[in-house]
Amino acid sequence: MTDEQRDHDPIADLIVTYNELNTSFIEELHEEPSALEFMRFVARNTPFVVRGGAANWKATQTWTAEFLSNFLGDEIVNVAVTPFGNADAPTIHPQTGSLVFAKPHEEDQPFSDFLTYVIHQEKTQGLRKSEVRYAQTQNDNLRQEYSSLYSAVPPTIPWARIALSDPHRLGPDEEAQPEAINLWIGNSLSTTALHKDNYENVYVQIRGRKHFVLLPPHCLPCVNERELKSGGYVRQQPVTTEGEGEGKDGEKEEWAWGGKGKLELVMEKEKDEETGEEKEVTVPFAIWDPDKPEENATKYSKLAEPMRVTLEEGDMLYLPAMWYHKVSQSCSQEGICVAVNYWYDMDFTGPLFPFTSFVRAVNQQQQREKKKKEES
Amino acid sequence: MTDEQRDHDPIADLIVTYNELNTSFIEELHEEPSALEFMRFVARNTPFVVRGGAANWKATQTWTAEFLSNFLGDEIVNVAVTPFGNADAPTIHPQTGSLVFAKPHEEDQPFSDFLTYVIHQEKTQGLRKSEVRYAQTQNDNLRQEYSSLYSAVPPTIPWARIALSDPHRLGPDEEAQPEAINLWIGNSLSTTALHKDNYENVYVQIRGRKHFVLLPPHCLPCVNERELKSGGYVRQQPVTTEGEGEGKDGEKEEWAWGGKGKLELVMEKEKDEETGEEKEVTVPFAIWDPDKPEENATKYSKLAEPMRVTLEEGDMLYLPAMWYHKVSQSCSQEGICVAVNYWYDMDFTGPLFPFTSFVRAVNQQQQREKKKKEES
Ligand SMILES: O=C(O)CCC(=O)C(=O)O
Ligand SMILES: O=C(O)CCC(=O)C(=O)O
Numbered sequence: 001m002t003d004e005q006r007d008h009d010p011i012a013d014l015i016v017t018y019n020e021l022n023t024s025f026i027e028e029l030h031e032e033p034s035a036l037e038f039m040r041f042v043a044r045n046t047p048f049v050v051r052g053g054a055a056n057w058k059a060t061q062t063w064t065a066e067f068l069s070n071f072l073g074d075e076i077v078n079v080a081v082t083p084f085g086n087a088d089a090p091t092i093h094p095q096t097g098s099l100v101f102a103k104p105h106e107e108d109q110p111f112s113d114f115l116t117y118v119i120h121q122e123k124t125q126g127l128r129k130s131e132v133r134y135a136q137t138q139n140d141n142l143r144q145e146y147s148s149l150y151s152a153v154p155p156t157i158p159w160a161r162i163a164l165s166d167p168h169r170l171g172p173d174e175e176a177q178p179e180a181i182n183l184w185i186g187n188s189l190s191t192t193a194l195h196k197d198n199y200e201n202v203y204v205q206i207r208g209r210k211h212f213v214l215l216p217p218h219c220l221p222c223v224n225e226r227e228l229k230s231g232g233y234v235r236q237q238p239v240t241t242e243g244e245g246e247g248k249d250g251e252k253e254e255w256a257w258g259g260k261g262k263l264e265l266v267m268e269k270e271k272d273e274e275t276g277e278e279k280e281v282t283v284p285f286a287i288w289d290p291d292k293p294e295e296n297a298t299k300y301s302k303l304a305e306p307m308r309v310t311l312e313e314g315d316m317l318y319l320p321a322m323w324y325h326k327v328s329q330s331c332s333q334e335g336i337c338v339a340v341n342y343w344y345d346m347d348f349t350g351p352l353f354p355f356t357s358f359v360r361a362v363n364q365q366q367q368r369e370k371k372k373k374e375e376s
Numbered sequence: 377m378t379d380e381q382r383d384h385d386p387i388a389d390l391i392v393t394y395n396e397l398n399t400s401f402i403e404e405l406h407e408e409p410s411a412l413e414f415m416r417f418v419a420r421n422t423p424f425v426v427r428g429g430a431a432n433w434k435a436t437q438t439w440t441a442e443f444l445s446n447f448l449g450d451e452i453v454n455v456a457v458t459p460f461g462n463a464d465a466p467t468i469h470p471q472t473g474s475l476v477f478a479k480p481h482e483e484d485q486p487f488s489d490f491l492t493y494v495i496h497q498e499k500t501q502g503l504r505k506s507e508v509r510y511a512q513t514q515n516d517n518l519r520q521e522y523s524s525l526y527s528a529v530p531p532t533i534p535w536a537r538i539a540l541s542d543p544h545r546l547g548p549d550e551e552a553q554p555e556a557i558n559l560w561i562g563n564s565l566s567t568t569a570l571h572k573d574n575y576e577n578v579y580v581q582i583r584g585r586k587h588f589v590l591l592p593p594h595c596l597p598c599v600n601e602r603e604l605k606s607g608g609y610v611r612q613q614p615v616t617t618e619g620e621g622e623g624k625d626g627e628k629e630e631w632a633w634g635g636k637g638k639l640e641l642v643m644e645k646e647k648d649e650e651t652g653e654e655k656e657v658t659v660p661f662a663i664w665d666p667d668k669p670e671e672n673a674t675k676y677s678k679l680a681e682p683m684r685v686t687l688e689e690g691d692m693l694y695l696p697a698m699w700y701h702k703v704s705q706s707c708s709q710e711g712i713c714v715a716v717n718y719w720y721d722m723d724f725t726g727p728l729f730p731f732t733s734f735v736r737a738v739n740q741q742q743q744r745e746k747k748k749k750e751e752s
Contacts, residue, residue, distance in 0.1 A: 010737035018730040027544065036412045040542050043419035044726030166416050168403065218727060218734075350420030351594060354394040355731040358594075361386035362738055 001303075011221050011363060015303040018218060022046070024305040026214075029053070035162035038318070042163065042200065045320045045352060047214055047307060054204045055314035059152040063206050065119060065334040068149075068185075072111035077145055078137050079114050080104035082233055083263050085132035085186075089193035090228060090287045093265055098229070099296075101283050104134070105233035105263055115185070115336065122187040122335035131263060134186035142181040142340060149183070153340050157202045157316075164200065164344050178342040185338050187331050194223060194286045194326040199343035201319040205311035208337030209330040213290045214307040217322035217356040221363040222304040223286035224296050230268045230281045236261035290326060311339075321346035322356055377679075387597045387739060391679040394594060398422070400681040402590075405429070411538035414694070418539065418576065421696045421728060423590055423683065430580045431690035435528040439582050441495060441710040444525075444561075448487035453521055454513050455490050456480035458609055459639050461508035461562075465569035466604060466663045469641055474605070475672075477659050480510070481609035481639055491561070491712065498563040498711035507639060510562035518557040518716060525559065529716050533578045533692075540576065540720050554718040561714050563707050570599060570662045570702040575719035577695035581687035584713030585706040589666045590683040593698040593732040597739040598680040599662035600672050606644045606657045612637035666702060687715075697722035698732055 006013040027048040033041070041048055054060050080087040087104035114133060121127040135141075142150050156178055164176035179199065196217065203210070215222065238261040268281035287296045290306045311317055313332070319325055329337040346353075382389040403424040409417070417424055430436050456463040463480035490509060497503040511517075518526050532554055540552035555575065572593065579586070591598065614637040644657040663672045666682045687693055689708070695701055705713040722729075 007737075008741070010734055010741055013737055014730055014734040017733055018727070021729065022725050036415055036539065039412055039415040039419060040539075040544065043415060044544075044723060046726060163412065163416075168416065168420075216727065218731065347420060349398050350422060351394070351592065351728060351731065353397065354390055355594065355727065355734075357393055358386055358390040358731075358738075359734070361383075361389055362734075365384070365386055 011300055011359070011366070012303060014218055014359070015222070015300060018216065019303070019305050022216075024307045026307050026309045032316070033159050035159045038159045039163040041318055042320065045216065045322075047309070047320055047323065048318050049309050049311065050316040050318075051312075052314045053316035054206075057153055057204070057206075057314075059149070059206050059340065060314045062152060063149075063338055065115060065207075065332075065336050068336075068338075069112045069115050072146070072148065074110035074112055075145075075148075076108050077111045077114060077135055078141075079107050079109055080134045080136050081107050081235075081263065082132050082134075082190075085134065085190035086193070087134055087136060087190065088195070089191070090285060091265070093231070093267075095265075099226075099287060100265070100267065101228040101230045101285050102265055103230065103232040105235055107235070118185065118187045119335035121189065122331050128189065132187075132189040134184075134190040136182075136184050136186065136190075136192075138180065138182050140180035140182065142183040146183050150181070153181070153204075155181075157342055160200065160202055160342065160344055166347065168349070169345075169347060176344055179345055180343045182341050182343070183338070184341070185336060186329060187335060187337060188329055190329060192325075192327040194289060194324050196322050196324045197343070198321060198346050200321050200346050201317075201341055201343055203311070203317040203319055203341040204339060205313055205315050205317075206338040206340060207313060207334070208332040209313075210311045210337065210339055211328045211330070212307075212309050212311070212317065212319070213326040214309070214319070215290065215304055215324040217324075217352070218359050219300075219304050219324060220356065220359050221298060221300040222288060223324055224288040224298045224301065225284050225286050225360075227282040228285050228287070230283045231265045232268065233263040234266045236264050286324065322352065387676055387735070387742070388679060390594055390735070391598070391676060394592065395679070395681050398592075400683045402683050402685045408692070409535050411535045414535045415539040417694055418696065421592065421698075423685070423696055423699065424694050425685050425687065426692040426694075427688075428690045429692035430582075433529055433580070433582075433690070435525070435582050435716065436690045438528060439525075439714055441491060441583075441708075441712050444712075444714075445488045445491050448522070448524065450486035450488055451521075451524075452484050453487045453490060453511055454517075455483050455485055456510045456512050457483050457611075457639065458508050458510075458566075461510065461566035462569070463510055463512060463566065464571070465567070466661060467641070469607070469643075471641075475602075475663060476641070476643065477604035477606045477661050478641055479606065479608040481611055483611070494561065494563045495711035497565065498707050504565065508563075508565040510560075510566040512558075512560050512562065512566075512568075514556065514558050516556035516558065518559040522559050526557070529557070529580075531557075533718055536576065536578055536718065536720055542723065545721075545723060545725070552720055555721055556719045558717050558719070559714070560717070561712060562705060563711060563713060564705055566705060568701075568703040570665060570700050572698050572700045573719070574697060574722050574724075576697050576722050577693075577717055577719055579687070579693040579695055579717040580715060581689055581691050581693075582714040582716060583689060583710070584708040585689075586687045586713065586715055587704045587706070588683075588685050588687070588693065588695070589702040590685070590695070591666065591680055591700040593700075593728070594735050595676075595680050595700060596732065596735050597674060597676040598664060599700055600664040600674045600677065601660050601662050601736075603658040604661050604663070606659045607641045608644065609639040610642045612640050662700065698728065 029050045032053050082104045091102035093100045269278045270281050272279045288301050331337050405426045408429050458480045467478035469476045645654045646657050648655045664677050707713050
């Protein structure tokens with residue numbers, strides 16, 4: 001990229017300037033940071049990983065598949081079910097062929113059944129095309145559904161608590177509490193599509209590995225955010241009662257849940273407040289996948305320098321507020337992938353939030369103007 | 377400003393979004409912050425004042441005019457001399473009538489003479505129109521020219537040193553040292569025009585008061601930065617040898633420096649590297665003055681919500697990197713205004729610097745396009 005090009009394309013210049021001043025290799029710590037050290041990363045809105053930071057947690061020490069299955073037994077848990085491990089992901093609609101946002105079907109089931117399915121699918125080549133199950137409710141589930149497991153993790157991350165207990169935002173004697181502590185249990189067939197959250201996130205790997213691809217907030221023009229029509233998978237009436245069926249391409253689905261029907265993607269509708277008519281629901285969502293950089297790219301995608309990090313068992317990741325992240329997983333020998341994460345409220349004061357909105361606005365304005373030119 | 381307007385003007389939306397999320401009242405502490413508390417302000421790129429934070433400094437306790445004059449005596453110091461207290465300020469050129477950037481005439485003189493002038497001018501109504509002297513070399517002068525005074529202030533600000541000693545930027549055992557410690561001595565006739573520095577600044581008031589007007593970095597489109605032709609005041613040959621002369625409007629300059637000539641603003645020239653011809657030197661500089669908000673305004677100036685703070689003797693200000701600041705002063709009863717400030721290197725990693733450059737680039741592009749439209 002020449003200086004001339006950068007001069008005439010502020011968005012390109014922003015991305016390249018950032019790349020010049022920042023590395024895309026994640027910083028690796030080998031012990032937990034102090035609150036002050038952590039705050040320096042918050043100030044730079046920059047991730048780091050603490051290798052082995054949670055190695056001594058009771059969860060890391062004790063949560064084997066066998067333990068979890070015995071311990072939770074047939075407690076009922078909520079599971080996200082999708083055909084391709086694509087919960088909350090841009091997905092080609094099988095009927096219309098257009099890219100839509102797919103929400104999972106949610107199903108309650110006994111935990112031990114869920115875990116058996118996850119493991120069996122992971123270990124059985126022939127089940128790669130069966131439906132995929134992921135416990136990922138993201139609603140503070142470790143303090144709710146899974147509260148019996150909660151004592152195996154610390155109730156908060158001390159350095160995050162101390163650093164984020166900012167009297168400017170909280171009361172003078174108030175402490176920053178995690179807004180949510182989430183448990184994630186699945187297998188290698190689930191992937192979490194590129195997205196961002198308005199939370200400071202401390203993500204801890206317990207079993208198996210997670211592979212993060214990270215992009216800073218200003219890379220918004222690279223990720224090709226679109227208004228996608230939103231739909232959800234809905235379980236259809238079963239065709240046979242034997243719980244067996246043919247896979248899409250004729251492969252036998254040898255193993256499934258007693259006679260359950262197929263999942264169908266049903267588009268959401270809502271009433272238009274003005275006209276009263278039914279209309280499609282849309283959600284803004286990134287459609288660029290940094291692992292398939294040629295597809296769905298914008299003219300800025302190639303400038304992005306994604307930061308990649310794999311979390312091993314006992315590793316902790318600080319994922320700063322508003323960073324894009326795509327997450328895929330590998331299983332432990334037992335065939336599971338388990339993680340816990342802590343969401344803390346981000347600080348909306350200071351420049352980060354307004355600046356990020358500004359990048360979105362400039363990008364949108366540019367797109368509007370391009371469209372206008374093309375139309376005239 | 378309507379949502380519609382904000383939607384179509386990303387810069388306006390940026391400024392208003394920031395205003396909605398941040399207060400323009402400065403945070404007041406009553407004791408020095410811890411390193412962590414300080415780091416939270418660095419993270420938010422937000423100023424604070426510590427009332428009385430330097431009340432016990434030896435400088436605050438002992439630097440009276442009399443003490444300084446006796447202590448430094450006739451040590452030679454470098455003084456900025458200007459006709460209107462306008463060192464490094466946008467100034468109407470008296471001959472051409474155009475707005476230029478005026479650098480002070482620099483003069484070496486015995487400290488006690490300098491201080492006598494400053495005080496005498498402050499206390500004598502009739503000398504308001506005489507030339508203005510300000511010791512403001514900004515070149516680490518407290519550890520150089522004024523090093524004999526240096527022991528009366530701490531060599532560093534502990535909470536800034538600890539917080540900014542970031543192993544990510546410095547060596548693992550290296551400490552953040554002030555890049556410069558500056559002494560500022562003048563009277564109420566000197567004003568420092570709105571500008572910004574790429575330093576984290578801890579500014580400490582010792583005698584008299586300083587009045588800061590502050591704007592965050594993203595207010596760049598409000599400050600009307602222009603390429604100003606740059607000139608410097610040059611002392612002319614004296615017309616009389618008696619050291620007396622007529623003021624501009626006939627008022628007698630009763631008191632001046634033995635037979636010194638007038639100051640004339642001489643524009644700087646440099647050789648054009650390509651053509652080899654002489655050309656004028658320009659510097660980019662803000663020409664909007666938040667205290668005269670109607671003059672030299674841009675369409676965004678009215679959206680700015682300047683933060684105002686007056687430092688009293690013993691107060692400390694954290695002035696975050698890249699914040700615009702205009703500084704004027706009031707004198708102590710003795711007729712002097714004395715301050716000390718510490719500049720620490722800012723962190724160019726993270727989003728702040730690239731985002732700020734982005735705002736400049738978008739603003740410039742918008743101006744170019746407006747010009748193009750007007751021309752066609
Ligand atoms: O682990 C995952 O699949 C996704 C994690 C995630 O998106 C988050 O922690 O915000
Ligand atoms: O005190 C003044 O006149 C100006 C101070 C200033 O600009 C600074 O500390 O950067």
